[in-house]
Amino acid sequence: MKAIFFAVLFHTVWLAGPIVAAPLKVEIRGTPGKYQLFRDGQPYAVRGAGVDGGDLAALKRYGGNSVRTWHVDETILDKAHALGLTVSLCLNIARERHGFNYNDETAVQKQFDEARAAVMKYRDHPALLSWIIGNELNYDYQNPRVFDAVNEISKMIHELDPNHPTTTATASISESLYQVIRERASDLDFLSIQVYGALYALPGYIDDFHIDMPIMVTEWGTIGHWEVLSTAWGAPLEPTSTEKAYNYRRGYLEVISALKGKVIGSYAFFWGQKQERTPTWYGTFTAAGEETEAVDSLRYLWTGSWPNNRAPSIESISLDHQPAGEDIALVSGEAYSASVQAKDMEGDALSYVWSVMKESDSTQSGGDREKVPDVVVRIDESTASSIRLVAPEETGAYRLYVYVADTNGRVAHANVPFYTKPAK
Secondary structure, three states, rough: OOHHHHHHHHHHHHOOOOOOOOOOOOOEEEOOOOOOEEEEEEOOOOEEEEEOOOOOOOHHHHHOEEEEOOOOOOOHHHHHHHOOOOEEEOOOOOOHHHHHOOHHHHHHHHHHHHHHHHHHHOOOOOOOEEEEEOOOOOOOOOHHHHHHHOOOOHHHHHHOOOOOOOOEEEEOHHHHHHHHHHHOOOOOOEEEEOOHHHHHHHHHHHOOOOOOOOOOOOOEEOOOOOOOEEEOOOEEEOOOHHHHHHHHHHHHHHHHHEEEEEEEEEEEEOOOOOOEEEEOOOOOOOOOOEEHHHHHHHHHHHHHHOOOOOOEEEEEEEEOEEEEEEOOEOOOOOOEEEEEEOOOOOOOOEEEEEEEEEEOOOOOOOOOOOOOOEEEEEEEEEEEEEEEEOOOOOOOEEEEEEEEEEOOEEEEEEEEEEEEEEOO
């Protein structure tokens, strides 16, 4: 009878208030080259994505099992748990490039205390998978004491929470950085590395730098905007959504899967949409929530099967009969042709939306929040894969975007940078 009473009481507390349950033990077992993550005693392969407001139900539906954050978020923990997902929760540790001084012992202690409060609050949450102690703290850093602070927080976590491993996420990796982390943050359980085009260099980094820690790839996906060719005026050339989808598949199959035993899991970037250099560069969804081919690729990688209806694909885009990649200069006020070649695997009818935005003048870096560039003109042409575009009057740098949608709300996109100059 008592057993029944306590079972009912536990069930009531679970439904009526904050989630309370015994945490599941997460640990890494094995030796260098043969590491594996375990959760509740069972092997746990992380098939995840970085999420900040994205559709968790869709991620679950398409075969994902985990999400990572860039800050402490109780809401995402609860939502993830309701869906059977896990969360690698990031403690928002201050970055030196934002002005934090790691020689200021008072500020460092205050940050430690804030991290401790977060650990005490969320250490028993059943969705919690691991603690990420800061994101890309090495980006433009000078003071190695940042990793002393990471180590102290890791030791504190291990004292308060023996059930969840600790890591810190770095912007790529170098031999010198790895040595600093090994010397100053030796308490970490694994290393999280974030790489885009450099993902293909990761196997060489592991060998050349003698990395023997377990690795999680906590950001990967398309090619970074700093890794591509640019126009004469400095506008990076963005891959099409089709090229990005291919890169997701290639990167995962050729590198992440091939490094099994060294890499214990991965989080694709980015499950949702964000403005970073352009509104389309890193998101696997559009701003309106439409799915792109990158979502299809992740579903295939996570489940081994494609969706019944796939997003459209783009073969090419041109402006003034010039392909993206040329230094396209237009004369203010004059009309030019633009066209896109797109197709749909199921033969769905395609519709097109074109727009011109100013080139981003944001100076932020490292994924910091940016202002969305102004839309100069929008052209809705439901069946037009070709348009006539009048070049903006104001001299400067712009991008022509096209969004190609099928009848199921799935979208492909591409853009072309161009420069408008005054008429003579």
